[in-house]
Amino acid sequence: MSSKSVNIIKNIVREHTEWRGSCINLIASENVVSNAVREMLISDLGNRYAIGFLHNRFYxxxxxxxxxEGVTTxxxxxxxxxxxxxxxxxxxTMANLVLFNALTAPGDVVTALSVIDGGHASFRECSKIHGVSLVPLPFSMENMNIDIDEAEKVIVRVKPKLILLGASEIxxxxxxxxxxxxxDEVGAIVAYDSAHVLGLIAGGKFQDPLREGAEVVTGSTHKTFFGPQGGIILCKNRYAKDIDNAAWQLVNNHHVHRVAGLSIALAEFEAFGSNYADQVVKNAQRLAEELYSRGLDVLGSDMGFTKSHQVLFKGTNNNGDxxxxxxxxxxxITTKTPLAYDKTEEECSGVRLGTQEITRVGMVEEDMIRIAELIKRVVIDREDPSMVREYVKELTNGYREVKFSFESGDQAYKYVNL
Ligand SMILES: Cc1ncc(COP(=O)(O)O)c(C=O)c1O
Incomplete structure (x- = not known):
């Protein structure tokens, strides 16, 4: 009975892997890892604890x-x-919780974008958990960005302890x-949530928050940064102790196999990150242009559509879902998303695309033309999606290997039998 269950579970995961390998994966928060990273994820480290600080562990x-961890750091x-x-x-999410715990106290005020304007639910949830009040940063649909003049009024009025920049739609x-x-007028700390754009920042192709004035940067290690799923915090030395203490108290078991995988991804990024990030942004810009020229309502048309990995467009009849x-x-595979003029964050009139995973498997600008055409056939021409599926499979057949890594031939979508 139990071995039958094992087979059922393995088959589900095998089918999932095969299916996602035959999809155009445009979720803006996912990516694929190299074999070297995968090897770390199945190592014995995944069975171990390392509570405490470097060279000062509890176990x-x-x-x-x-x-x-010396090498990783x-x-x-x-x-x-x-x-x-x-x-x-x-x-x-956990990185944001650590940030709130380390640098704010219950009763403080934090300002950040609300979810409807592109902020992440963790801004709200961390505020609730930590007893700080969250005041939304004003957003301008016209610029698809924080409204600086209005933000100044809010910041001067509420005097936040922490101003958190960065967003899920960026x-x-x-x-x-x-x-x-x-x-500086009100003595607030500036932090930047780079969950989505960490890889673009590390590749030098987006912005550089730490040099532009942010003191702390939180992020995910698996979106545009192509490491294993995880979180990270970068900060000025003056906040190191508070961040480290809060992290250990909150996380306790930090999953050391993930750290080994991150370490390999960092080495890959050091060698290939700049070229990769450059191609991610080029692909996003080209995809947006091609979709727009085919009649999709792509946001940011008068500003060159995007400078990140993301493309946003309005769903048919404003129905992103x-x-x-x-x-x-x-x-x-895409994500429905709320856009700033939606009445509630559940309304989700938009669709969000990201080009980081398709770039990691080797797609370039010409492929964006083919993808835009396939999307148009489904969204504008209203062709039967099951008919378009065959063309999608044909396209993805040529893109199954992980690029921007040290070994060639690593399969991005292979179920590994041990
Ligand atoms: C801006 C932002 N912050 C935090 C997170 C949470 O990251 P994770 O999914 O790694 O918990 C996300 C997730 O997409 C995000 O968009």
């Missing part, structure tokens, strides 16, 4: 973990050009320099 048995500081790094949080760099100047479902029926 015995961590001599190699200390060696590994050096690599991360170089790749992100950060004074201090902490990769203890096991997700971007087409253009946030005004970190301008917000830094305003923050139905549009994303039709696309999924054609094996084109």
């Amino acid at each position: 015995s048995g961590t001599r190699y973990v200390d060696e590994l 050096d690599l991360a500081k170089r790749v992100f050009q950060a004074e201090h790094v902490n990769y203890v949080p096991i997700s971007g 087409l253009f760099p946030h005004p970190v320099r301008e917000i830094r100047t305003i923050a 139905a549009t994303a479902k039709r696309l999924e029926d054609a094996n084109i």
Whole structure:
């Protein structure tokens, strides 16, 4: 009976892997990892604890973990050009929670974008958990960005302890320099949530929050940064102790196999990250142009559509949910998303695309033309999605290998039998 269950489970995961390998994967928050990273994820480290600080652990048995984390820290500081790094949080959400715990106290005020304007639910949830009040940063649909003049009024009025920039829907760099100047008027800390754009920042192709005035950067290690799923915090040395202490208290078990995988991804990024990030942005810009020229209502048309990995468009009849479902029926995987003029965050009139995973498997600008045409056939021409699916499969057949890594031939969508 139990071995039958094992087979059922393995088959489900095998089918999932094969299916996603035959899809055009445009979720803006996912990516694929190299075999070297995968090898770390199935290593014995996944069975171990390493509570505590480097060379000062609570449990015995961590001599190699200390060696590994010494290497990881050096690599991360170089790749992100950060004074201090902490990769203890096991997700971007957890990284934000650590930030709130370390640098705010109950009763403080935090300002950040609301979900409807592109902010992440963790901004709200971390505020609730930590007893701080969250005041939304004003957003301008016209610029698809934080409204600096209105933000200044809010910041001067509410005097936040922390101003958190960054977003889940982020087409253009946030005004970190301008917000830094305003923050100095009221003595606020400026932090930047780079969950989506960490890889573009590390590749030098988006913005550079730490040099522009942010003191702390939180992020996910698996979206545009192509590491295993996890969280990270970069900060100035003056916040290192508070961040490290909060991280250990909150996370406790930080999943050391993930750290080993992150370490490999950092080495890959150091070698290939700049070219990869460049191609991600070029692909996003080309995809947006091609969709727009085929009649899709792509946002940001008068500003060059995007400077990140993301493309946003309005769903058919302003229904992002139905549009994303039709696309999924054609094996084109996207995300419904709220847009700033929606009345509630559940309304989700838009669809969000990301080009980082298709870039990691080797797609370039010409492929964006083919993808845009397939999306148009489903969304504009209203072709039967199951008919389009065959063309999607044909396209993805040529893109199954992980690029921007040291070994060639790594299969991105292979179920591994041990
Ligand atoms: C801006 C932002 N912050 C935090 C997160 C949470 O990251 P994770 O999914 O790694 O918890 C996300 C997720 O998409 C995000 O968009």
